[in-house]
Amino acid sequence: MCGIVGYTGPRDAGPVLLDGLRRLEYRGYDSAGIALVTESGDLFVEKRAGKVAVLQDAMGDHPPRAGIGLGHTRWATHGRPSDLNAHPHSDCTGRITVVHNGIVENFRELRDELKAGGHTLQSETDTEVVAHLVEDAYAGDLADAVRVALARLEGAYALVVLHRDEPERLVGARLNAPLIVGIGAGESFLASDAAAIVAYTKQVIFLADGDVADVTPGGAVITDLSGAVVERKIDIIPWSVEAAEKGGYEHFMLKEIHEQPAALTSAMTGRLRHDSVCLEELDPIRDRLTGIDRVELIACGTAYYASLVGAALFQEWLGVPARSTVASEFRYSPPPINARTLVVAVTQSGETADTIAASRLAGDRGALVISVTNTVGSAITRESHAAVFLQAGPEVAVAATKTFVTQVATLVMLAADVAHHLGRLPAAKEQELVAALRRLPEQAERAIELAATTEEMADRYAEAAGFMYIGRSFGYPAALEGALKIKEISYLHAEGYAAGELKHGPISLLDADVPLVAVATRSAVYEKLISNLMEGKARDARVLAVATEGDTQIEQLATDVLWVPDTLEPLSTILAVIPLQLFAYHVAVKRGRDVDQPRNLAKSVTVE
Numbered sequence: 001m002c003g004i005v006g007y008t009g010p011r012d013a014g015p016v017l018l019d020g021l022r023r024l025e026y027r028g029y030d031s032a033g034i035a036l037v038t039e040s041g042d043l044f045v046e047k048r049a050g051k052v053a054v055l056q057d058a059m060g061d062h063p064p065r066a067g068i069g070l071g072h073t074r075w076a077t078h079g080r081p082s083d084l085n086a087h088p089h090s091d092c093t094g095r096i097t098v099v100h101n102g103i104v105e106n107f108r109e110l111r112d113e114l115k116a117g118g119h120t121l122q123s124e125t126d127t128e129v130v131a132h133l134v135e136d137a138y139a140g141d142l143a144d145a146v147r148v149a150l151a152r153l154e155g156a157y158a159l160v161v162l163h164r165d166e167p168e169r170l171v172g173a174r175l176n177a178p179l180i181v182g183i184g185a186g187e188s189f190l191a192s193d194a195a196a197i198v199a200y201t202k203q204v205i206f207l208a209d210g211d212v213a214d215v216t217p218g219g220a221v222i223t224d225l226s227g228a229v230v231e232r233k234i235d236i237i238p239w240s241v242e243a244a245e246k247g248g249y250e251h252f253m254l255k256e257i258h259e260q261p262a263a264l265t266s267a268m269t270g271r272l273r274h275d276s277v278c279l280e281e282l283d284p285i286r287d288r289l290t291g292i293d294r295v296e297l298i299a300c301g302t303a304y305y306a307s308l309v310g311a312a313l314f315q316e317w318l319g320v321p322a323r324s325t326v327a328s329e330f331r332y333s334p335p336p337i338n339a340r341t342l343v344v345a346v347t348q349s350g351e352t353a354d355t356i357a358a359s360r361l362a363g364d365r366g367a368l369v370i371s372v373t374n375t376v377g378s379a380i381t382r383e384s385h386a387a388v389f390l391q392a393g394p395e396v397a398v399a400a401t402k403t404f405v406t407q408v409a410t411l412v413m414l415a416a417d418v419a420h421h422l423g424r425l426p427a428a429k430e431q432e433l434v435a436a437l438r439r440l441p442e443q444a445e446r447a448i449e450l451a452a453t454t455e456e457m458a459d460r461y462a463e464a465a466g467f468m469y470i471g472r473s474f475g476y477p478a479a480l481e482g483a484l485k486i487k488e489i490s491y492l493h494a495e496g497y498a499a500g501e502l503k504h505g506p507i508s509l510l511d512a513d514v515p516l517v518a519v520a521t522r523s524a525v526y527e528k529l530i531s532n533l534m535e536g537k538a539r540d541a542r543v544l545a546v547a548t549e550g551d552t553q554i555e556q557l558a559t560d561v562l563w564v565p566d567t568l569e570p571l572s573t574i575l576a577v578i579p580l581q582l583f584a585y586h587v588a589v590k591r592g593r594d595v596d597q598p599r600n601l602a603k604s605v606t607v608e
């Protein structure tokens, strides 16, 4: 939920850290801070409530030159956003400073103990205890002291620690929160993710839980908590810094919406073979897949909506019960799980705490776990027997767009692959599916073009009192996701509902100020959906329909229509959501919202 970056090397650390913080800001943006060891050996700390830009203003045009430092951008958990609670946090001597992502669950007990031992703690945060624990343990070697301090912590952490008197050394550690080491030429980095450092190096080490990284300009030594050296391989980041920049678009969200055709192409690359689907990542677990008698999908937020499509297809194509559950419910009320249960964990970031915990629980109970994620090296890949990557490239806007459509496409391919290998997907059906998948990127491009009308429409809908989104079958996840987009970036209330449920309660919300947004693309349930649409129209609601090109009936019924190309029903979710993303984007812009960094949110939710 927070962004961390550290640097040691010959460059001027301040600008490197500020650049890294700007790129990590999507992880949290209620306060930011930086610590540098200046050329004269002093510890310089500046931290401010607000965004990185506020911190930058506070630092002025000439921050002190330094060869080492660390920075943090925060999404508050313990202690409200304020200058005082912003990271870094320091010890009593002012020599040791710490940035942290995660939650120290036993911090109250540790605070009491530290205060009783004579320490003065300044902030309301859980993190500050770490600086004081390191202070107590320090006897001339920072990595040793950090390992001693870590042994006292319960909870989750990615930490970077700096000691003023060891001015080339950073110590990083992770447990259930991401941290990577960047290896450059005579310089090294620590960061929450590659976006912060890819402008400087593409060589990274994905730290594992329990790792402690002793980082100097010459490289990194990784140990476990006991100090024993562990070997970690160096990975190469497959994308460049341009992929994490706006590229001329006003917002990352708009850029990422426009990247969807290319992201879909990339998600399918190497996975469509003539007339069949094949995910090589499943090869090592094919033996276990043969015995599967139930499928449980787990995910949060947008990923959960994508997983509804996967559940429907596993059930239809495999002929076994399949369902999707939000991970935060699954983990506390799990279904019966055994070795014949396939669990599919869907998470863009690969670090959502609830999804990881639910996957771990399922794995511990013997399930076969497959993760579907966008993030190579992320925690979820260690909780699963096989990882299938979205290959969508970095997504920076907090509101998910290209990762939703690639999650749906990847789940469609996953269900098709498993059904194919179990001999349950008829060849003709698979052939038809592969042909439709191949058309998808071009159709997504057309859906974007057709949705140009959303900008003008937003003028007429931006002052609505709220919205009701409805859909059935594969239109239902699109309705849920469309409503979530409106909520999170425009701050307007929107309900996403199964269309058949409208008359069981929420229809009372409809009137001239609450439009009905109906996903009414061509499907087996089209006529049923039209009946629901008419129910809304009869209550004076304006009706905004998402419909298939060529549907002449809908034009007579709806106030406005957003057109999408025709495709197979399981893929219709992908095309239907595109105009809804653009509609939400333009409504949010009209309402003057912070589209890429909406209030109260962070992109990665690493707390429960």
Ligand code: M6R
Pocket (backbone or CB within 6 Å): 300, 301, 302, 303, 304, 346, 347, 348, 349, 350, 351, 352, 355, 398, 399, 400, 401, 484, 488, 603, 604, 605
């Ligand atoms: O990284 P994940 O896919 O696990 O994230 C899950 C949700 O937090 C996420 O999908 C969230 O709902 C979206 N950012 C909303 O646009």
